[in-house]
Amino acid sequence: MIRAKTAYRTWRDRWRRLTARKYFWPAVLTAGLAFSIAADKYDFVDLYVQLIIIYVGINIILTVSLNLINGYMGEFSVGHAGFMAVGAYTASLLTVYAFPPGLQQLLFPLAVLAGGLAAALIGFLVAIPSFKTRGDYLAIVTLAFCMIVKSVLENIDAVGGPRGLLGMEKLTTLPWVFFWTALSVWVIRNLVYSNFGRGVLSVREDEIAADLMSVNTRQVKIIAFIVSSFFAGIAGGLFAHALQFINPRMFDIIKSTDVLIMVYLGGIASIAGSVIGAVIYTILLEILRPLGVWRMVFMPLLLVVLMIYRPRGIMGLRETRLFEPLSDLATITLWRQKKKEAPDGAP
């Protein structure tokens, strides 16, 4: 028992030293990119598995970006599918109608980027009501927005109306998904630990106090919504070109609920939690596929049980050392040491 414990500790320390290295993240990212390019080119990974990995990546982007609003800023947005729809339709319209057929591969990142930017523009508009309304009322605003997007798309015949949009090539490949996923995690993680991120957290904790401490809450809300919807749009563009078919009903409230579940399963205000939540939820749904209809009976039950025994989700309000900035990490270590030395008195 003791030997196991010491072994665990040595391995843990080795792991910590490894992750604290300067070259850890670049190495991991290069390896991941190399693997994804190789898997895409030489097909040594099953196509089905590739598709699941693509979905995992898309879900990570969605979850991390929604966590910025729902977790870090403490609002309850249920309109993420709406932003995703805007991105998906913008990107698909570009690749289907605007781009010349030969240059699709080359211009695909531009299409996805345009989808993200379009979603960000809409996100800016949705942010404006959030100045005054909060909580459940803001939830309604985002919900109404999500339904408006769906019903507008259903009423425009040029984008296929309720039948949806066809004709995208399968442009979402593993390397691109890896790139965008890594980018979204990196951007949002850095945002959260920046000066701006402290502002976001202060809006969650107490908006009036934040205002008094000269946090520009309006600016914080606008930027948070823009960034979050930008990445939702990116995820939408990737999703459309992975599935090669979209229709407005894919982006209704049920899709938003899915993302919400991943966020709260992983835990609010945690990058690692979002990644874990998205990975677990997506993969578990695939593993349970043989159960047929009953898998969607067991999944919610699992969620309810998890929420009862762990109301904050898997990683709620905590972060793994991987995503913690080094200066914060030093403070935490120091604090723990002091606590160990003087267990009674608070440091």
Added chain:
Amino acid sequence: MAYFFQQLLNALQLGSIYALIALGYTMVYGILTMINFAHGDLFMVGAFFCFLLAVYLKLSFVPTLLLSMLGVACLGVIIERLAYKPLRTAPRVSAIITALGVGLFLENFTLALSPYPKHIPPLLKNVTWTVGELSISSLQVLVIVLSLGLMLILDFVVWRTKAGMAMRAISWDKTIVPLMGVSVNKIISLTFAIGTGLGGAAGVLYSLAYPVIDPYMGIMVGWKAFICAVVGGIGNVRGAMIGGFILGAVEILVAAFFPSTYRDFVAFTLLLVLLILKPYGILGRPQPQKV
């Protein structure tokens, strides 16, 4: 003009169903400050109870309605005991996510048991009266009168009885009320029973008015009823009724005078405008933020 009044009658029918469901949201919110997102699916379960009772047990209308209400109310209380009670002290969002989970469970459990949409047999003989140019069906009258009656009973219970007083007291202050000798758990269960029972009644009435039911019917109707509750001012019983009738009127009138696919678009845009003008709903009070 007759067309307008005809549509107004339809609006009253749809609005009274929305109002019945919105009442469940608003009552639970008033007492627990928790949004019971499973409520729309309890409404769906009510419709399926109606189907089971009417088709397999061949019951007539009144016992079907009462038994469905009772069944859904029991289900609501059980859900509250098993899923929401352990989370009463937890962060608010975990309760919301649990509610979403319960809703998904109900939908998919029903889907697993009955994969195809079901048709409800007509429980009552439908008579159509013609008044001037207006044609009024007995079903419409029944739906409107029954829901208005249920709402009046509820209003009486909330404002004139001891239990209702306890409900209002709990929504006012949760820590003091138990010191006054009120059993909070009992009142919460009662609230859930009444709220979900009304949802069950709405399910029966809805399935009589629009007789094809499927396991996912509760999602859209539920979210719309939630919108009604918010428009009226969430936590406010009379506000929920007003909100229900407003949304019903908007939806039907838009569908009557524009292409019906614009219905959701116009309804939700109006909702956004209303929320920007009155951020706390029609009857809701702005809650002062303490610093």
